[in-house]
Amino acid sequence: MSGNLRLLAxxxxxxxxxxxxxxxxxxxxxxxxxxxxxxxxxxxLNSGADIVEIGLPHSDPVLDGPVIQTADEIALRGGVRIADVIRTVREAYQATGKPVLVMSYWNPIDRYGAERFGGELAKAGGAGCILPDLPVQESALWRETAARHSLATVFVAAPSTTDERLRELTAAGTGFVYASALMGVTGVRDAVSTAAGSLVRRIRAVTELPVCVGIGISDAAQAGRVARFADGVIVASALVKAVLDAPDAAAGTATVAELTTELSRATRRHAD
Structure with a gap:
């Protein structure tokens, strides 16, 4: 293991x-x-986040809820390109030295070229990719590319994922396993599904990779509960919503920093 895959680990x-x-x-x-x-x-990253995911906007984000869909639409209307995604990774990494992952559907990377994307991501200091819609059985091209560039390949497991499939995706994945706290699209929820703890236990039965839980974690209280049984807590829609709801970009950034600080404090209450 080398490069920023090591940094992630x-x-x-x-x-x-x-x-x-x-x-x-x-x-x-x-x-x-x-x-x-x-x-x-x-x-x-300066307010307590250990790792950040950068979303690559997609015109048909079928696994994302309305908050991230809206953010994707705004970014695409603004003319965002993969070069801008790579620039975001590079500047975040260079400014903080912390791991930066790209969260993306497979189609944009496939169209761009897996080798081209992997090489540019690694050169920018990226730690890897989370690819929620890429089946393990069809992932050889990307995994080979990722291995050449010391990038993590993170697969997503859901409560409905069978034990056999869990063994397949954990054997193929690197970095960590992304455990979906619930079935359905991403978004802010009032409570974290009780299925999350069960899924984490099932994943740990088949791998030593860290297990990080996301989808539906909306506030510090929920993050604190998940932190008691997960290796990582993933918060997405709540942070994007903070920017969406802000009167301007500066206010959005300030609110995101404040929320991140609260979330970071909550995850530190890991001990019983």
């Missing part, structure tokens, strides 16, 4: 040693503009 291991869950946050690249998205991303 070390970051998760350090959180475990500190008896807390790592905080993983998310922001859509190019939202509300490229520069504003970079500012919000850096604010999160």
């Amino acid at each position: 070390d970051t998760l291991a350090r959180a475990k040693q500190e008896n807390r869950a790592a905080l993983i946050t998310y922001m859509t690249a190019g939202f509300p503009t490229v520069d504003d998205g970079i500012a919000a991303t850096q604010a999160m």
